[in-house]
Amino acid sequence: MPSFSLSAFVATALAVSTSAAFEPTSKTNVVTYWGQGANQQRLVETCKNSAIDVVNIGFVDVFPDQGPGGWPGTNFGNACWGDVYEHDGVNTTLQKTCPYIGEDITACQETYGKTILLSIGGGSSNAYYIEDDTSGESFADFLWGAFGPSSVNGGQPRPFGDAGVDGFDFDIENEIIPAPTDSNGDTIAYATSGYAAMINRFHDTLFSQDPSKTYYISGAPQCTLPDSHYTTVMASAWFDFMWIQFYNSPQCSARAGINHIDGLGSDDISFSAWESSTSLNQDIKYYIGLPAAEAAANDPSYYLTPAEVQQLAKRFINDNAFGGMMLKSLRLPHRVL
Numbered sequence: 001m002p003s004f005s006l007s008a009f010v011a012t013a014l015a016v017s018t019s020a021a022f023e024p025t026s027k028t029n030v031v032t033y034w035g036q037g038a039n040q041q042r043l044v045e046t047c048k049n050s051a052i053d054v055v056n057i058g059f060v061d062v063f064p065d066q067g068p069g070g071w072p073g074t075n076f077g078n079a080c081w082g083d084v085y086e087h088d089g090v091n092t093t094l095q096k097t098c099p100y101i102g103e104d105i106t107a108c109q110e111t112y113g114k115t116i117l118l119s120i121g122g123g124s125s126n127a128y129y130i131e132d133d134t135s136g137e138s139f140a141d142f143l144w145g146a147f148g149p150s151s152v153n154g155g156q157p158r159p160f161g162d163a164g165v166d167g168f169d170f171d172i173e174n175e176i177i178p179a180p181t182d183s184n185g186d187t188i189a190y191a192t193s194g195y196a197a198m199i200n201r202f203h204d205t206l207f208s209q210d211p212s213k214t215y216y217i218s219g220a221p222q223c224t225l226p227d228s229h230y231t232t233v234m235a236s237a238w239f240d241f242m243w244i245q246f247y248n249s250p251q252c253s254a255r256a257g258i259n260h261i262d263g264l265g266s267d268d269i270s271f272s273a274w275e276s277s278t279s280l281n282q283d284i285k286y287y288i289g290l291p292a293a294e295a296a297a298n299d300p301s302y303y304l305t306p307a308e309v310q311q312l313a314k315r316f317i318n319d320n321a322f323g324g325m326m327l328k329s330l331r332l333p334h335r336v337l
């Protein structure tokens with residue numbers, strides 16, 4: 001048996017040539033998440049899907065202000081072994097040995113043309129918060145040194161080796177009762193505190209240290225407006241994209257949008273309201289986030305059939321601010337996104 005055949009070569013060449021680079025101004029982008037759960041396949045398997053343009057790796061779910069040793073912590077499901085970095089004489093929660101993520105990021109970018117973002121927050125550990133702007137800026141500096149281009153490393157650990165992500169996603173779902181207080185005993189506005197400073201540190205200062213590629217910031221809000229985490233932050237911080245979760249809230253969901261088209265209810269998908277939101281980035285792109293399967297949603301009614309997705313996309317695809325779809329995969333546990 002020859003180990004190489006012409007048809008295999010053609011198939012490989014086609015696979016590569018059809019995986020064009022992410023085109024942020026296109027309206028047909030597909031975005032997904034990877035990194036949670038005990039049974040997930042390697043990141044590169046997600047990247048082999050030629051329909052996908054952007055993969056968010058989740059999550060950085062412990063923030064420096066709460067993290068042991070003052071470092072952030074990570075959870076990438078079964079992709080890491082469970083050992084952690086030590087800092088200042090304590091074990092942090094930053095996963096150390098994640099043997100394939102780095103090489104898979106590089107393959108995703110170079111072989112498959114994907115854009116890879118590191119996602120901060122998530123819905124499973126939701127007690128994280130940033131105390132103030134100074135702390136938000138140093139959080140950005142740490143992540144940039146640890147997960148940005150290896151050329152800018154300033155002594156931070158590199159859990160993914162030399163591989164660097166293409167930007168950062170903010171999936172902020174924290175809910176802390178009672179609200180945390182600062183050293184003066186004053187309540188911290190934990191839903192918004194520090195995020196604009198952190199995001200603008202990335203966008204205004206850090207990203208330009210590597211002119212070799214374009215870096216992005218995205219957010220993953222729920223669909224209800226005003227949004228306690230994003231509405232004020234996005235007015236003063238630069239987001240390139242919002243992957244909006246149109247599936248946890250019945251009154252503004254994609255399902256409400258379909259029912260509205262069908263004359264079955266007065267509620268409607270809140271996509272147009274998001275497009276009218278005040279955003280520092282006037283060219284921000286909004287994505288319709290959907291469960292990729294019935295079982296990927298908390299409630300199966302949030303799943304839309306392909307025909308329903310087309311029906312919904314037709315309503316918005318001519319809008320300047322429409323960017324595509326975010327699909328939450330079956331493998332992500334319900335509560336994390």
Ligand SMILES: *[C@@H]1O[C@H](CO)[C@@H](O)[C@H](O)[C@H]1NC(C)=O
Binds near residue numbers: 086089091
């Ligand atoms: C960190 O955890 C490892 C593994 O449990 C342990 O051997 C080590 O002593 C811990 N280090 C510190 C500083 O607690």
